[in-house]
Amino acid sequence: MNRFTYARAADTFDAVRQGSDAGVKYLGGGTNLVDLMRETIEKPASLVDVTGLSREIEELPGGGLLIGAGVRNTALAEHRLVRQRYSLLTRAVVSGASAQIRNMATVGGNVLQRTRCAYFYDDAGSRCNKRSPGSGCDAIDGFNRNHAILGASTSCVAVHPSDMCVALAALDAMVHLRGDGGERRIALADLHCLPGDRPDIETMLEPGELITGIELPPASAISRSTYRKVRDRSSYAFALVSVAAVLEVEEGHVRNVRIALGGVAHKPWRAMRAEAVLRGGPAASLAFATAADAELAEARPLSGNAFKIKLARRTMVAVLEELAGEIA
Amino acid sequence: MTMIVNGEAAEIPRDPRVSLLDFLRDDLNLSGTKKGCDQGACGACTVLVDGERVLSCLSLAVQMEGRSVTTIEGLGTPGHLHPLQQAFIEHDGFQCGYCTPGQICSAIGMAAEIARGVPSHVTTNLGDDAIRLSHDELRERMSGNLCRCGAYNGIVAAIAETFAEAPLAEAAE
Incomplete structure (x- = not known):
């Protein structure tokens, strides 16, 4: 060190x-x-x-929740209001890492954690544009079954490892920032960047800017939500694919839906295309499959991860069917 | 600047690079806490900080100012074992023993989490305040502690005997 x-x-x-x-x-x-x-x-x-900073979770006057960036992952997952109103967030947090790591890790740090791409870690033997810009990427033609299928570039195919962020993207969470110029807010779904030709730039944060909190909008009383994670081991493993979804159905039709995918891209992937297909239409399996196909139409497999496209499709459909089934 | 280790004050090292794990082992000669992977993957270095289980390999000693650290040496002595230490012996909860201090500290932290109602990945109803230590809950909550000898059955039996209110059902619920 x-x-x-x-x-x-x-x-x-x-x-x-x-x-x-x-x-x-x-x-x-x-x-x-x-x-x-x-x-x-x-x-x-x-x-x-x-x-030591921003360790509170406070209810906001409008019914939302402000989570301090210094709140530990365990404290977030066990908080009564989070469990009751934003259960997918608890589900996502407890599906990540181990209990020891969740006791240590902060919410702000979870947002800013870096990829677990093995080539990024292999300082001694691998090329990585994220670690050494311009050096090349050994993952593209390497062992890449864990890597991206959406939004990748010829420079980088790494994925963002957070479970928590996938749930936050589906919850329309806002990130509170403080820097030299004062405070500002940015949607969690817009905070992380796609790799493009600068995979070393991972977020929209300005130099020296600090995440101070995450704001959750009020939860709809009639929506259903969940987080499902698919991985190689049943515990203590990063996601191959994960899906966070919030679904609101009225008289058999989708009134509102928000979906985010994990394990598939350089950022928590908000499935806006699938949402657009679903909104206002029937809450039925065929529509769920059509929506998943629309989202994944631009998915591009690498040599070792074509399975992720099918897996993402099936997981999205299964999660939406589960939520629609709870409502019906 | 001091931290408390097993009830006694310890001076925080000057070099901020020193991990809590290296500080315990090399500076305080508390070698019960083990270095397995040194990268947060195996759980062998688990200790309790203010009662919560953490990985000492990823903790900087300098971050422990004013906090209370409990290692395996602080839990029991050869003449007065912690009940969980005794249960590990009775249930053959180890072979080589390298992961054991981490397993024991982790399980003690886990028991406090369950008493507090912290949910896990396999908790069905997040609205429940009371969580029962089932076989599945125990295995999920202990997944951060690896045992290369594969003594898991004995480890689970020892923890269950010590902390479960009723015998565990073997099969998933």
């Missing part, structure tokens, strides 16, 4: 003030960053520890 200095932020202002220097990284639970530093993939000059 390279040398670095460490400081604990007194409050959000202090964190952003310290974070404006070049080479500074904010430290949350450390479950990803410390690992990457030990592998010398991350080499910050300074760490500003923000784990």
Whole structure:
């Protein structure tokens, strides 16, 4: 691990003030960053520890929920209002990592965790445009069964590993940010970037900007939602494919639907095409399949992951059927 | 700057690169906590921080200021074993023993999570405040602790005997 200095932020202002220097990284639970530093993939000059900040979950006047970025993953999953009103978020969080890691990891850090592409981690032996821009990508013709089928580029086929973010994308969550220029908000679904020719740029965050919280809009009392994760082991494994969905049906027709996919792209993938096909139409299996096909029409398999297209299609249909069945 | 380790104050190391795991083993000579993968994948380094199970390999010692760390050495002594340590012996919950301190610390953390009502991936009803430690719940909640010897049946039996209110049904519910 390279040398670095460490400081604990007194409050959000202090964190952003310290974070404006070049080479500074904010430290949350450390479950990803410390690992990457030990592998010398991350080499910050300074760490500003923000784990003491923004640790509350508060109900907003309009009925929404504001989750502090410093809330630990376990604390988020077990919170009574999250379990009751946003159960897919609890489902997504507890499907990720292990209990020890969830006890450490913060919400803000979960959003900013980096890909688990093995070539990104293999500093000694592999080319990676994300780690060393312009060096090439060994995943494209390598062992890529875990990699992207949507939105990838000739520079990068890595996927975003978070389960929590997939649920947040389906919930229309807003990310609260603070930087030198003050506060701003951005939709979680718009926070992460597709790789394009700059896969080293992963989010819309400005240098030194800090995630302070995640805002959930009020939950609809009549919608149903869930999160389903498909993986190689039944526990403690990243998703091959995951689906978060919120469905509202009225008299057999889809009044509202929001779907997000995990394990398939460089970002939590909001399935806007599928949603457009479904909205206003019948809440029936045929429509679910048509919607899934519409979303996956632009999916492009790599040498080792063509199975993911079928898997994503089937999982989307199964999740929507499950939710429609609960309503019927 | 100090942390508390097994009830005693310990000076935080000056170099912020030192992990909690290396600090415990190399500076405090508490070698019960094991280094398996050193990258958060195996659970052998699990300790309790303020009662919560965490991975000491991914924790920086400098982040532990003012916090209370419990390792396997803080749970029992040869003459006075923790009930879970005794149960591991009775149920053959290990072969080589390398994962055992992490398994035991993890299971103690797990019991507190269940008592608090923390749901897991296999919890059916998220509205339930009371969670029963079933066979499936136990295995899911302990999935962060690997045992290369494959002593899982004994590990599950030892944890169940110590923490389950009733004998576990073997089959999935």
